[in-house]
Amino acid sequence: MAILTRALRSGSDGPEEPNDAGQMSLVEHLRELRRRVIISVLAVALGGVLGFVLYDPVIDILKEPYTDITGRTSFIVFDPLEQFTTRFKVSAYVGLLVAGHLGGEVDVPGEVGVAGDLVRLPAHGVLEGR
Numbered sequence: 465m466a467i468l469t470r471a472l473r474s475g476s477d478g479p480e481e482p483n484d485a486g487q488m489s490l491v492e493h494l495r496e497l498r499r500r501v502i503i504s505v506l507a508v509a510l511g512g513v514l515g516f517v518l519y520d521p522v523i524d525i526l527k528e529p530y531t532d533i534t535g536r537t538s539f540i541v542f543d544p545l546e547q548f549t550t551r552f553k554v555s556a557y558v559g560l561l562v563a564g565h566l567g568g569e570v571d572v573p574g575e576v577g578v579a580g581d582l583v584r585l586p587a588h589g590v591l592e593g594r
Contacts, residue, residue: 507563515558519551522558 488496515522531537541547 504563507566508559510559511562511566512555512559514562515555516551518558519554522554523550526554 527537527539530539539550543549
């Protein structure tokens with residue numbers, strides 16, 4: 465919980481004043497990068513736990529095309545740990561998918577439209593004017 469609390473804080477004791485040009489210093493950029501990396505790792509981890517819990521419905525969805533083509537209802541296993549490895553991989557992919565959708569939108573100052581407007585950068589990567 466302490467990691468999450470530290471990640472959500474800006475990394476300083478008080479509000480930081482922007483420079484005269486409105487730019488951040490290298491240390492401020494590194495603090496912001498650290499904060500975003502920690503939040504991203506936590507989002508992927510929480511999504512992975514969710515994927516581990518929801519493994520059965522997800523694997524049923526993924527198994528449908530295989531069942532339609534081969535007529536088999538279960539996968540062929542060649543290694544004793546393959547079932548666990550498959551469960552772990554599916555959980556990791558679900559974690560990345562969930563974390564990608566939790567990313568939300570990031571405000572990027574831009575020169576689009578009226579002065580003071582912001583360009584919205586959605587999680588799916590398409591630039592949209594506001």
